[in-house]
Amino acid sequence: MNNWIEHAIWWHVYPLGFVGAEREAGACVGVxxxxxxxxxxxxxxVELGASGILLGPIFASSTHGYDTTDHFRIDGRLGDDADFDAFVEAARRRGLRIILDGVFNHMGRQSPRFQRAVAGGPQSPEASWFRLTWPADGKEPDCATFEGHHQLVTLNHDEPAVDDYVIRVMNHWLDRGADGWRLDAAYAVPRQFWNRVLPAVRTRHADAYIFGEVIHGDYASFVDATGVDAVTQYELWKAIWSALNDRNFHELAWALARHNAMIGRFVPQTFIGNHDVTRIASQLLDERHIAHALVILMTCGGTPSIYAGDEQAFRGIKEHRAGGDGAIRPAFPAAPAELAPFGWPTYRLHQELIGLRRRHPWLVRAKTRMVEIRNTDLVFEAFDEGNRLWVALNLADAVVGRTIDSGVDRLAGSGAVRRAGGRTELTLPPHGWAILG
Structure with a gap:
């Protein structure tokens, strides 16, 4: 792992929504x-404690950014090259890194390259860029699409020109100041494609952090086969909110055991919210457990990201329909001072827990060990070599008392701590939590 990424905590932004851009590029006149x-x-x-910005798609597209039409051009609804350069410079002045979202499994149907391929017929130079089936009558060909979405035409990842194109795109924006890439829908791309492309990128940008969006399957084997630094840890994301909602910490323990095995091979990209899922404040049945979810995220191994707005307890439900992402990708006000007052306690909680994690940078590779576990309360140990913290969580409506076989202090959270002969007695209030060390 690159040294700088071991200290990274991302603030994840969906730019087109954040700035209130038009839903369709055609509705935007000029830049x-x-x-x-x-x-x-x-x-x-910076005040939140994050060390970088994980940007959603910023390249020219027809609608939501994932139907890219030109990977070398900033979306006109966001600005132009000069605006990007100014953004990079502003981030650099504050010590912030930048990750870009690379949509390389597919292009938008309106992309000039796809349009030329269709218009030029089977023998056109760019026809081989896509998986096209040409009818005998010469009409528009059928083409492979991403998960059945008509507007998202799949690239032919066996075509050498596609390899060269993606390498050029990735290097171009790394040259311009980006620090790495999130590979959208990486799971849908043949693994050997990444195995050809990424070494060529790393030859020029050895310190770039590159992780893939992978939802299901064997995460570690994907990392091994492709050469990415990490993948998105959806398994842990699901276990966190599901265990809290069901009041079943055994589910979380099972997921953390699997997470331990991953940490032994790579450091996953961890999160409790992103641009594709219902916001954690809406996902949880009891809003008191937002803190518990964040505590787990910030004390487990991984490279964590906070989805913009979650630190203010934004609500939003993902709907599985056309346009169903609107509620989780809202426009933000012109400045933080215009945010509603009720979100700031959650922001301060994020500051506290991010600060704790940054004071214990070894947590990036931490594994977990269950100390005591019941359906509604849990004590686990986060450890790496000689470093240790204890995390205690209570979902019950009653006070819980637990004993830790070490003399420790409460570093964050609630509850009473009493040392007793080299041990520590902890009393947690209903729905309380504590981090000790």
Missing amino acids: VHRLDHLVRWLDYV
């Missing part, structure tokens, strides 16, 4: 310089 809107939030990100 609208909106990236400065995001610049005005960078001090807020």
Whole structure:
């Protein structure tokens, strides 16, 4: 792992939504310089404790950003090259890193390259870039699409020109100041494609952090086969909110045991919210457990990200329909001072727990060991070599008392701590939590 990434905590932003851009690029006349809107939030990100910005798609597209039409051009609804350069410079002044979202499994149907391929017929130079089936009558060919989405045409990852194109795109923006890439829908791309492309990128940018979006399956084997640094840890994400909702910490313990095995091979990208899922404040049945979810995220091994707005307890439900992402990808006000007052306690909680994690940087590779576990309360130990913290969580409506076989102090959270002969007696209030060390 690159040294700098061991200290990374991302603030994850979906830019088109954040700046209030038009839903369709065709509704935007010319270039609208909106990236400065995001610049005005960078001090807020630093104060939160994050070390970088994980950007959603910023390249020219037809609608939501994942139907890319030109990977070398900033989306006109966000701005242009000069706006991007200004954003990079502003982030750099504050010590913030930048990760870009690379959509390399597919392109938008309106991309000029796809349009030329269709218009030029089977013998056109760019026809081989896509998986096209040409009818005998010469009409528009059928083409492979991403998970049945008509507007998302799948690239042919066996075509050498596609390899060269993706390498050029990735290097171009790394040259321009990005620090790494999130590979969208990486699971849908043949693994050998990444195995060809990524070494060529790393030859020029050895310190780039590159992780893939992988939802199901064997995460470690994907890392081994592709050469990515990490993948998205959806398994842990699901276990966190599901265990809290069902009041069943045994589910979390099972997921953390699997997480331990991953940590032994790579450091996953961890989260409790992103641009594709219901916000954690809406996902949880009891809002008191937002803190518990965040505590787990910040004390487990991984490279964590906070989805913009979750640190203010934003609500939003993902709906599985066209346009169903609107509620989880809202526009943000012009400046943090315009946020509603009720979200700031959650922001301060994030500051506290991010600060704790940054004071214990070894947590990036921490494994967990269950100390005591019941359906509604849990004590686990986070450890790496000689470093240890204890985490205690209570979902019950009653006070819980637990004993830790070490003399420790409460570093964060609630509850009473009493030393007793080299041991520590902890009393947690209903729905309380504590981190000890």
